[in-house]
Amino acid sequence: MSRLISVKQIESSSTTHGPEQKIQPRSFSGLYRRSRVSGGFVLFTLYFGVAWLNWDGRQAVLWDLSEKKFHIFSATFWPEDLVLLSGILLICAFGLFFLTVLAGRVWCGYACPQSVWTWVFLWAERLTEGDRSRRIKLDAAPLSLNKIARRGSKHGLWLLISLLTAITFVGYFTPIRDLVGDLFAMEASGWAVFWLLFFTAATYLNAGWLREKVCFHMCPYGRFQSSMVDADSLVISYDAARGEPRGSRKKDAASSSSGLGDCIDCQLCVQVCPTGIDIRDGLQMECIGCAACIDACDSIMDKMGYDRGLVRYASERELKGEKSNLLRPRLLGYFAFLVLMIGLFAWGVASRPLVTLDVERDRGMYRFTSEGNIENSYLLKLTNKDSSPRYLVISVRGFKGSVITGPGGVVVEAGEKVEVPFSVAFPPSLLDAGANDIVFEVSMLNRKGELIAETSTFLGPPEY
Ligand code: SF4
Ligand code: SF4
Structure with a gap:
């Protein structure tokens, strides 16, 4: 027996969301949701797992604020490597531009932390308060023990996820094992507690309460993405030429026989939308490209016996019946x-x-030694960014008659910086009056050919 598929049969509750209405997205399964869940799972595992990974006897990824260095597996970056770290930001920015021109806001829908954490919070909400229709009923229900228990468990679960997120985040800036040990021993520093509370609150508010409002009002990317997509970008679109005029009809009814397009106006695409918009209104700034509406609409097309793809990734040109140009110059x-x-x-x-070698000359003037030589003092700053210790031999280039006071060699551990006080004295006969150039050299034992040099100034009397 044929039956009518209409708004009421798919969901008896309200389907559209006013600007100030609470959005209760309906959960829906499908190819894109599975991709999102798999991607989110990988990101979550990386985020929570990498913080606990050790490498070469220390935390694998750690931005050590107190030591001002950034460890990432065997590499260590120092403030002077800032240009390389800025390079990472540039790569991320251009990767995002490339993805946006290719396929709109795929980053937002699949990998942005705001979206991934919101999906996890939605899962917690479903677990404690039930599916969309139950949640809408619970919202409208008067206060009761059931409502308090469900709301309480939802917020408890949200806070737990937020706290774990915050501990992990702070654990990328201070060794996570020490941090957790200190927390259990109630010995965490005031700053650690402050940042834990701050990031717990930020996660709880952003993923639990603000959700799509962060994308609408706080994220700049959503604002300029519309200027980046072009007529050939693959964006999530409703095929109006195929779908209109929309309208409900009997199941299995061919759209052509009813004079209608393929859209049965079931509103399922609106109900699943986490930002509460209707994809049939065209590309909108609020669309985060999550593809939930594609999964929802494909399932309806399957039920109706129509081809999938009424809502799909399509370019503006393709929707107009023109040929898309994927490999375009931009x-x-x-x-x-x-x-x-x-x-x-x-x-x-x-x-x-x-x-690296950095030479700092002592601010004082020259001194005469008891042997009648002229002496200057320096502080040599040696940094080892390698993953293994280095034995470094220090010398002064060129002057044969110099007298060096200070260690001839020093061991610098992996990822460490040492400061070596160093004095050099010359017989006056080897020097010009006033300022002389002096070159410090550091060679590496067992690494022939590796040599670094740094020029400084040696001060003598203004005249002899
Ligand atoms: S586009 Fe698809 S999901 Fe949306 S109302 Fe039409 S048929 Fe339903
Ligand atoms: S319109 Fe579709 S792709 Fe865009 S946010 Fe809503 S459900 Fe996701």
Whole structure:
């Protein structure tokens, strides 16, 4: 027996959301949701797992604020490597531009932390308060023990996820094992507690309460993404030429026989939308590209026996019946720049000196030693960015008659910086009056050919 598929049969509750209405998105399964869940699972596992990974005897990824260095597996970056870290930001930015021109807001829908954490909070909401219709009923129900228990468990679960998120986040800036140990021993520092509370509150508010409002009002990317997509970008679109005029009809009824398009106006695409918009109104700033509406509409098309793809990834040109041009200059330009930036970054990391020398001359003037030589003092700052210790031999280039006071060699542990007080004295006969150039050299034991040099000033009397 044929039956009518209409708004009422799919969901008896309200289907559209006014601007100030609470959005209760309906959960829906499908290909894109599975991709989102798998991607989110990988990101979650990486986020929570990597913080606990150890590498070469220390935390694998740690932005050590007190020591001002950033460890990422065997590499250590120092403030002077800021240009390389800015390179990472540029690569991320151009990767995002490339993705946006190619396929709209895929980053927002699948990988943005705001979206991923919101999906997890929605899962917690479903677990404690039930599916969409139950949640809407619970919202409208008077206060009762059941309502208090469900709301309480939802907020408890949200707070727990927020706290774990905050501990992990802070654990990327201070060793996570020490942090958790201190928390259990109630010995965490005031700053650690402040940042834990701050990030717990931020996660709880952003993913639990603000949700899509963060995308609408706080995220700048949503604002300029519309200027980045072009007529050839693959964005989530409703095929109006195929779907209109919309209207309900009997199941299995061919759309042509009813004079209607393929859209049965069931509103399922609106109910599943986490931002509460109707994709049939065209590309909107509020659309985060999550593809939930594609899954929902495909299931309806299957039920009706119509072809899938009434809502799909499609370019504006394709929807107009024209040929899309995927390999267009703009996209290729972003791709070429992205490859160039990655290449430059890889070259920068591979060719950066793993041992650096910084020479600071003592502010005082020259001194005469008891032997009648002229002496200047320095502080040599040696940094080892390598993953293994380095034995460094210090010398002064060129002057044969110099007398060096200070260690001839020093061991610098992996990822460490040492400061070595160092004095050099010359017989006056070797010096010009006033300022002389002096070159400090650091060679590496067992690494022939690796040598670093830094020029400083040696002060003598203004005249002899
Ligand atoms: S576009 Fe698809 S899901 Fe949305 S109302 Fe039409 S048929 Fe239903
Ligand atoms: S319109 Fe579709 S893709 Fe855009 S946010 Fe809503 S459900 Fe996600």
